[in-house]
Amino acid sequence: MTTSTLAPVATGTRAAERPVAVAIAAFLGLGLLFMAGFSPAIALHNAAHDFRHTQNFPCH
Ligand SMILES: [Zn+2]
Structure with a gap:
């Protein structure tokens, strides 16, 4: 009964990666x-x- 913990962990990880993705996109855009x-x-x-x-x- 440990299968229900996978989805919330994945969602939290995706939300935590959003600022990193925005920073990388901004850096590449400003570089261009x-x-x-x-x-x-x-x-x-x-x-x-x-x-x-x-x-x-x-x-x-
Ligand atoms: Zn001009």
């Missing part, structure tokens, strides 16, 4: 943003700049 923004390749920089304008992000 800074790589594109500060890239010496002008084409990549311009593509990131154009995307920022399409999202109505204040730029210049």
